[in-house]
Amino acid sequence: MSLLLLLVVLTFSKCKKGSDVATLENSSDLTEVASLSTSSITGIKTIDATKAFSDAGFSYKVINIPGASDSERTPKASTLRLFENGKELGPAHAMHADIRNLGKGRFSHWAGSLYFSASDNTNPRTNGRTYTYSLDGSTASAISPPVTPPVTEQPVAGSAPVGFASVDGKTTGGIGGQTITVSSLSALKTAVESNAASIILVSGKITGTGFLNVKSNKTIQGLPGSSLEGVGLMMYGSSNVIIRNMTIRNVVTYSNIIIKEGAHHIWVDHCDLSSDRNHGWDYYDGLLDVGKRADYVTLSWNRLHDSHIPMLIGFGDENTDDIGHLRVTVNNNYFYNVSERQPSTRFGYIHVFNNYLQNGSGYGIGVTMGATVRTDNNYFENQAVPIYTDYNAKPGYVSGAATNVYANSKANRISTAASTWVPAYEYKSVLIAAANVPAVVSAGAGATLR
Structure with a gap:
């Protein structure tokens, strides 16, 4: 285990993507990533997006995401699939600059953290949507937002602001x-x-x-x-x-x-x-x-x-x-x-x-x-x-x-x-x-x- 931990430290201390240097937040994160394999994590897991950190532009970061993640040596090691209200986002393994500047659901599972963007580039901490992921290939079911009983008058639809x-x-x-x-x-x-x-x-x-x-x-x-x-x-x-x-x-x-x-x-x-x-x-x-x-x-x-x-x-x-x-x-x-x-x-x-x-x-x-x-x-x-x-x-x-x-x-x-x-x-x-x-x-x- 000590040898495995040393290899993880050496790998992640040098990892970067584009111009981004990504390091795990503390030693407990290293232990978690080293000890958890993708096969041991099954089903759909929920992300608390309200606790995500802004990573500039359209990108937000969630730490302590388990399973094998991408690195410079293995840029597509992660099997993570990301879902917004049950609809799959992507592309995965995206460059961090693209997540920040382009967004539109791009994400990267990198060095034990998830860097991601909402499908419409809104703020996932406040847009009220549910974000989930799987590591074993599981797919999420679409989440329908709760709706009150029909009312006589409905909002005017289809129009958008000029300007x-x-x-x-x-x-x-x-x-x-x-x-x-x-x-x-x-x-x-x-x-x-x-x-x-x-x-x-x-x-x-x-x-x-x-x-x-x-x-x-x-x-x-x-x-x-x-x-x-x-x-x-x-x-x-x-x-x-x-x-x-x-x-x-x-x-x-x-x-x-x-x-x-x-x-x-x-x-x-x-x-x-x-x-x-x-x-x-x-x-x-x-x-x-x-x-x-x-x-x-x-x-x-x-x-x-x-x-x-x-x-x-x-x-x-x-x-x-x-x-x-x-x-x-x-x-x-x-x-x-x-x-x-x-x-x-x-x-x-x-x-x-x-x-x-x-x-x-x-x-x-x-x-x-x-x-x-x-x-x-x-x-x-x-x-x-x-x-x-x-x-x-x-x-x-x-x-x-x-x-x-x-x-x-x-x-x-x-x-x-x-x-x-x-x-x-x-x-x-x-x-x-x-x-x-x-x-x-x-x-x-x-x-x-x-």
């Missing part, structure tokens, strides 16, 4: 998870704060105060006639979240919807968000705010109304760590009875197209602190200053201002040279003529899904 929420990944929400219908604040809180992927249907009027912390891999969709009164939704570092058809009103202290702290791939669509302008500027916060390194966000077909400060992208001039983040698409939204921030922007790259901005008493689109904003075919009506660059410490940059309609509005106040930036994603197939925006957007925006 940044579909760049460098997809935003699919809770697809593949359990469908849950909730009608109380406690049930909604439990559902949105669960780590499991889920589709949450909100029924009836729910009231309360404060905010709910929405975890990753969720779809939250309001059923017709539903509303959330006094309670906001916050995406605090979470990812792959869809919020649709929600009516959220009168949230005090917090914004109705907040996306922050590195949250990414978030889609807010067809929501009705409001407060009032009777309590002064400091009583309510905003309606839909994005900041603190959030990224890859699409805000589409929402009604934002009866608010002094409806939409903010970039929370403060001091948040210079937002540079390189805040890639946001704002399209087909209807702003009315508001003062300013339609939206206000800092630092990021923001694409604003086909929005209807009506009756703004301050500025419409604010572009400051080096933000780069592309405008396409927006309709400004009764706006004091449609586009404004100089109300914060530094101006930003605007392109596409000539594509907009300015009806009964005063002149833009743009102090910087026109930008040439245009987002790389395809959007022109859904772009509508600026003159048609009021009719199309006022009819289609808001909680209109059935």
Whole structure:
């Protein structure tokens, strides 16, 4: 045994794959790998993916996986088969750089550890799926997620966000998870704060105060006639979240919807968000705010109304760590009875197209602190200053201002040279003529899904 252990130590101390040096975590791991043979491990074994370590990119690492594993001398020694919800992943024996950069189910059983990626490059620690493996050739049975009894209204299917929420990944929400219908604040809180992927249907009027912390891999969709009164939704570092058809009103202290702290791939669509302008500027916060390194966000077909400060992208001039983040698409939204921030922007790259901005008493689109904003075919009506660059410490940059309609509005106040930036994603197939925006957007925006 001592000779065998010495050989294992010598082999694993030199093993690497590509540019990766892989070593076992401690001496007990060496003993386990040396003493366990593949033939002694039978059947399907479950991996606790919530305890996996991030290995950069799409790769995650689980230690103490028994059986013969790959090495430089025996690059295909492992017989491990890996399954996600019962469906086999692969290819096996993948290069670690490919697992990190390409993912899509690639994995490697290397030096007693498993390096793997989810089938859709989501985070296996939070996507709610079951990961299993076998060493003896056993195959797993497909795992069907639990489903609640059928409900009258089902989530609108088949649509996907235009813009940044579909760049460098997809935003699919809770697809593949359990469908849950909730009608109380406690049930909604439990559902949105669960780590499991889920589709949450909100029924009836729910009231309360404060905010709910929405975890990753969720779809939250309001059923017709539903509303959330006094309670906001916050995406605090979470990812792959869809919020649709929600009516959220009168949230005090917090914004109705907040996306922050590195949250990414978030889609807010067809929501009705409001407060009032009777309590002064400091009583309510905003309606839909994005900041603190959030990224890859699409805000589409929402009604934002009866608010002094409806939409903010970039929370403060001091948040210079937002540079390189805040890639946001704002399209087909209807702003009315508001003062300013339609939206206000800092630092990021923001694409604003086909929005209807009506009756703004301050500025419409604010572009400051080096933000780069592309405008396409927006309709400004009764706006004091449609586009404004100089109300914060530094101006930003605007392109596409000539594509907009300015009806009964005063002149833009743009102090910087026109930008040439245009987002790389395809959007022109859904772009509508600026003159048609009021009719199309006022009819289609808001909680209109059935």
